[in-house]
Amino acid sequence: MEATFLLTLLITFLASFIGYELISKIPQTLHTPLMSGSNAISGVTLIAAILIYPEVGESQVLKIIVLTAIAFATLNIVGGFSVTGRILEMFKKND
Amino acid sequence: MEATFLLTLLITFLASFIGYELISKIPQTLHTPLMSGSNAISGVTLIAAILIYPEVGESQVLKIIVLTAIAFATLNIVGGFSVTGRILEMFKKND
Amino acid sequence: MIEIILLVSSVLFIFALKLFGRPSTAHRANTFAMLAMALAVFSAFNFDFSNYDSAFYITIIVSGLLGVLISKRVQMTQMPELVGLFNGFGGGASGAIAYVELSKSTLPLSDYFVAIFSMVIGMFTFSGSIVAVLKLRGKLNNVNTTIANIFSAFLPPLILLPAIWESEILSLEYFMLLSLIAGIIRVAVIGGADMPVVIAFLNSLSGIAAMSAGFIVNSIILIIAGALVGASGIILTLLMCAAMNRTLLDVLKGGFGSKSINNEYDKDPISTSPEDVAIQLSYAESVIIVPGYGMAVAQAQSAVKELTNTLKDKNIEVKFAIHPVAGRMPGHMNVLLAEVDIDYEDMYTLEDINSEFSSTDVVIVLGANDVVNPLARTDEDSPIYGMPILDVDLAKQVIVIKRSMSPGYAGISNPLFINDNAKMLFADAKEGLEKIIKSFELV
Amino acid sequence: MIEIILLVSSVLFIFALKLFGRPSTAHRANTFAMLAMALAVFSAFNFDFSNYDSAFYITIIVSGLLGVLISKRVQMTQMPELVGLFNGFGGGASGAIAYVELSKSTLPLSDYFVAIFSMVIGMFTFSGSIVAVLKLRGKLNNVNTTIANIFSAFLPPLILLPAIWESEILSLEYFMLLSLIAGIIRVAVIGGADMPVVIAFLNSLSGIAAMSAGFIVNSIILIIAGALVGASGIILTLLMCAAMNRTLLDVLKGGFGSKSINNEYDKDPISTSPEDVAIQLSYAESVIIVPGYGMAVAQAQSAVKELTNTLKDKNIEVKFAIHPVAGRMPGHMNVLLAEVDIDYEDMYTLEDINSEFSSTDVVIVLGANDVVNPLARTDEDSPIYGMPILDVDLAKQVIVIKRSMSPGYAGISNPLFINDNAKMLFADAKEGLEKIIKSFELV
Ligand SMILES: NC(=O)c1ccc[n+]([C@@H]2O[C@H](COP(=O)([O-])OP(=O)(O)OC[C@H]3O[C@@H](n4cnc5c(N)ncnc54)[C@H](OP(=O)(O)O)[C@@H]3O)[C@@H](O)[C@H]2O)c1
Ligand SMILES: NC(=O)c1ccc[n+]([C@@H]2O[C@H](COP(=O)([O-])OP(=O)(O)OC[C@H]3O[C@@H](n4cnc5c(N)ncnc54)[C@H](OP(=O)(O)O)[C@@H]3O)[C@@H](O)[C@H]2O)c1
Secondary structure (H helix, E strand, C coil), X not given: CCCCHHHHHHHHHHHHHHHHHHHHCCCHHHHHHHHHHHHHHHHHHHHHHHHHHHHCCCCHHHHHHHHXXXXXXXXXXXXXXXXXXXXXXXXXXXX | CCCCHHHHHHHHHHHHHHHXXXXXXXXXXXHHHHHHHXXXXXXXXXXXXXXXXXXXXXXXXXXXXXXXXXXXXXHHHHHHHHHHHHHHHHHHCCC | CHHHHHHHHHHHHHHHHHHCXXXXXXXXXXXXXXXXXXXXXXXXXXXXXXXXXXXXXXXHHHHHHHHHHHHHHXXXXXXXXXXXXXXXXXXXXXXXXXXXXXXXXXXXXXXXXXXXXXXXXHHHHHHHHHHHXXXXXXXXXXXXXXXXXXXXXXXXXXHHHHHCCCCHHHHHHHHHHHHHHHHHHHHHCCCHHHHHHHHHHHHHHHHHHHHHHHHHHCCHHHHHHHHHHHHHHHHHHHHHHHHCCCCHHHHHHCCCCCCCCCCCCCCCCCECCHHHHHHHHHCCCEEEEEEXXXXXXXXXXXXXXXXXXXXXHCCCEEEEEXXXXXXXXXXXXXXXXXXXXXXXXXXXXXXXXXXXHHHCCEEEEECCCHHHCCHHHHCCCCCCCCCCCCCHHHCCEEEEEECCCCCCCCCCCCHHHHCCCEEEEECCHHHHHHHHHHHHHHX | CHHHHHHHHHHHHHHHHHHCCCCCCHHHHHHHHHHHHXXXXXXXXXXXXXXXXXXXXXXXXXXXXXXXXHHHHCCHHHHHHHHHHHHHHHHHHHHHHHHHHHHCCCCCHHHHHHHHHHHHHHHHHHHHHHHHHHHHCCCCCCXXXXXXXXXXXXXXXXXXXXXCCCCHHHHHHHHHHHHHHHHHHHHHCCXXXXXXXXXXXXXXXXXXXXXXXXXXHCCHHHHHHHXXXXXXXXXXXXXXXXXXXXXHHHHHHCCCCCCXXXXXXXXXXXXCCHHHHHHHHHCCCEEEEEECHHXXXXXXXXXXXXXXXXXXXXXXXXXXXXXXXXXXXXXHHHHHHHHCCCCHHHEEEHHHHHHHHHHCCEEEEECCCHHHCCHHHXXXXXXXXXXXXXXXXXXXXXXXXXXCCCXXXXXXXXXXXXXXXXXXXXXXXXXXXXXXXXXXXHC
């Protein structure tokens, strides 16, 4: 989705605002899975890595750097969601 | 601000979501000013009237219709905010 | 530049809504929203004010002044009508704009459908709101639901009709007319005291109409503001429905309160006098006042304030218990009480106060009826069965101030009135209270 | 098509966050977020998977598998370290991407500054997180704050240095290095037990780095997801600071807990035995357990569960009082207790339970110290003065289970231990509890 800079700013504001409102309501009991969950979500930067990977060209150094970024981000996503799921299972049992 | 249709949809979703979250938290005591306040805000359609007014061309009928829309919307904005302000003053006094 | 103004305006609208969340900050919310609106409107001119003729500016100024005038004159008891009227204006404006856009032959197909939608919703809101206001003013009686049923049945063929004739322009006016009629009929069949729900619902529709107008003219700020109004209306609608234990569909179907229901009592109520009430109150330690629609009708709020002061001077604790649908619009009672400077900290919601009745000495039910009817708890056949009510019947002593034994909106008898712990003070709410206050001076 | 996928993905992310609001729906939130992420990542390929070589796919698969492995192996007591590590990865990835984009000579000026910002924040997060993890593992001691002060003082000239030499490329690596060093030094001077705040703060930064990466590659979904992470981190940071009555700036300045503070008692504590505790517990009607960092160190959660069962079998009411900064990360205690199937309905926050201590028979303080230190209420000179604490000293009987009289993280003595109503059970948390349980069988 292409957007003008100001429209992007607007969306940034709206998303941050929603984030702030929703997260303020999360009870203390879930703060640890919240942190590991946001770890996972911060791995979304993988998208940026995927987008730029085909453009790095010949430079082996840059390619390795992007691959490192991909490894880091993937670790975050997979590891983060998996451990968060593990924790939340514990809270589910109590239903 | 020009935007693609889907970006507009995204913004619509984000705004509705924020509206829903924030308004759910407004206490019963303020529900009447909330209604008159949203009356005022619904007058925002004045913007649309302003945008199309220069384009109606020669047709007197269309011109009168747009002027009616302008009158309605202005009434809403001015009347709505003014009466809401009056009500909220009452709640302020109690501080 | 225009874009930055619009960005600021959007942000301001949202912070305004956030500030609206607490009575102490709400007046600032109004200022924020006004500023946001001013910026948004200003930006629409795109710095070129020469495109607009004097007819335009005169219209703005005249209707602006009219708006100020109305808002200064309106009494707080008339708020339901005012909100209803403004809904109509909002819907009408958006509908009119959609009509004008549709009259252009250049509209792209995707916008075409949005515009039809906006016109239909806008016109429906307009005519429906006018009918709702007339009903609130008591100028219109309930219409039999069969008329609506017949109309609904014929709607599909009526909609398809333009496909048969050819002229596109004419079919536009035809759809407009259909929407107007639909609005009138739909609202006409709904019972008078369901009007608050209808008004909140129309409020939501006026927001949706504005939002779709935003899609047509490609204005993000219109979409955002419209979405906020739409959300607000729908939340209030659902809240009221929940407070009456009915569904929105059920309300919109209409016909509620038209059945004639048994309204007899197998026992005479105990009636009391203002003097007795004053004596009883002066021995109480805690009093809860439950205001209802009757307080608004009688304009009794100043008298309530006076009584409260009298009681507080005697060190008697006074609280107000406000049912979510007491009166004729959400928050109606709160505004009336706030008008006479009663602290909002003393106004309690149903959930907050219901457990306190049993430990309260005297409860004064002031022109309220359905919202304190214990049948809602016990009688499965009652039309209000399941509606959460204020449990005033659990108090040590209940005093009901109303003019007669006649029922409230739901049209059913209220066994509270013949309860052993209840006494009736048959009087207009205002006059009754004034007499009680006078008796205090003699006690 | 891609746009629709991204729209759905954004909506899913937001609903995921909403579902996260309640323990009973939170596991569905994770599924939603996973789906949202899968869609977002998928859309980035734009249906063209042939642009990617085997090195790319192998990296993804290997690191994915590694992620699963780590997440299955990690113990709940190690969560703080894991979160810290993942923050570092997230920041490092965003920083690396920014670096690669900056290496292109074609970047427009506006993006250039965003990219610099992203690289600096990302690299700072990376190195800072690594240091934070080492500190949590006890592999690094506090560094003197003067080092940080010197570095800060020299930072402006250091930043301006590249203006003097010419090569643009080199200055990029130079900035990267500066950011890495800044991260190390800043975190190194902060006391070990302030690491939770640092980690939440770095969490926020990793979100901001991702968000700015979104601005560079023009990806709305990256911006939205990044903003959500940024908001989450900052809220938790401020929450912890509030719970310790300190400011974020104060925490980041470092040096806390390095002063050597008087840690002597003018009275000997009353020590007790597991048998006595068991007897005392069996006469109680209500028990509150206050877990602290010591429970995590001793891995005592299963023993806690066992004791709870024993007490509940005897019809003794058991509640858990959890201070917002008990342990080494927000919600740390809750997760450990949930791990052994303790119902989250039995876990109470400070505000919810503080009024109940005075009517409780026995309070067991299990490896907690600072969060139950009454000096926070009374001693204005104390470093924890003003921090809201659990008022366990008001209970009828307090039993403190820890290994010695040594202080908690704040390094100060705790007069609770020599209170008249307190007894010390000197033992490792796990062993102590197990002995109590065994004594029960003999009682
Ligand atoms: N507020 C909302 O948003 C909303 C929304 C939807 C529906 N409703 C409906 O509206 C009703 C509201 O309940 P409510 O208890 O407030 O009102 P109510 O049940 O309609 O009863 C009002 C009572 O006030 C008395 N009254 C009228 N004029 C009076 C006067 N001048 N002095 C003293 N008493 C007077 C009437 O009895 P007399 O004639 O004997 O005096 C009547 O019984 C509920 O049925 C509710 O479902 C409200
Ligand atoms: N959770 C967070 O998010 C967070 C954030 C920022 C700061 N903090 C800080 O961390 C501290 C947390 O307070 P807290 O009360 O949980 O912990 P604490 O004050 O650090 O005290 C922990 C106590 O546990 C005892 N202990 C250690 N190992 C043990 C074992 N194996 N068995 C039994 N006891 C053991 C220690 O005493 P012995 O050595 O005598 O056994 C120590 O006194 C506070 O100062 C807080 O400000 C926490």
